Amino acid sequence: MLRREYHGQTARIRWHDLQTYYAHGSVIRVNGELDLVEVAVQLGLDNTARFEAWIAADQVAPVSDTEALAWYESDAQLWAVVAAPWVLVQDRLADDSPEHTRH
Structure with missing residues (x-):
């Protein structure tokens, strides 16, 4: 049930749109080898x-x-999912999708 819920909430988002969350210390980076x-x-x-x-x-x-600075300067788009109070982000290629991430 949790997997389905989080999967449905996972989306690409521009790093610029996460600045407020980053300023509050709420953004967590997840290595690309893990399943977000x-x-x-x-x-x-x-x-x-x-x-x-x-x-x-x-x-x-x-x-x-x-x-954060590198993502800001490159106007990066990241995969993100909210697991309150955290926002988990993953820097993956644009054609990657969360269902194709590795465990």
Whole structure:
């Protein structure tokens, strides 16, 4: 049920449109090797162990100032899904879709 809900809320969004959320520290970067929807599901399930492993491997982290600036300057479009209070983002190729992300 959570997977379907998050998948339905996943969309491409311009980094410029996420500036307010970034300023509040609410944007989390998800490595392109992970399934964005699965990360949202695990967040929704409060799977601390899984998140600790992803964080330790630098696969999930707050967006750095360097990433934010690069995305701003390139007017990047990212995949995003809201897993309140967080916005999870993933920098993937424009022809990629969340259902094709790797686990």
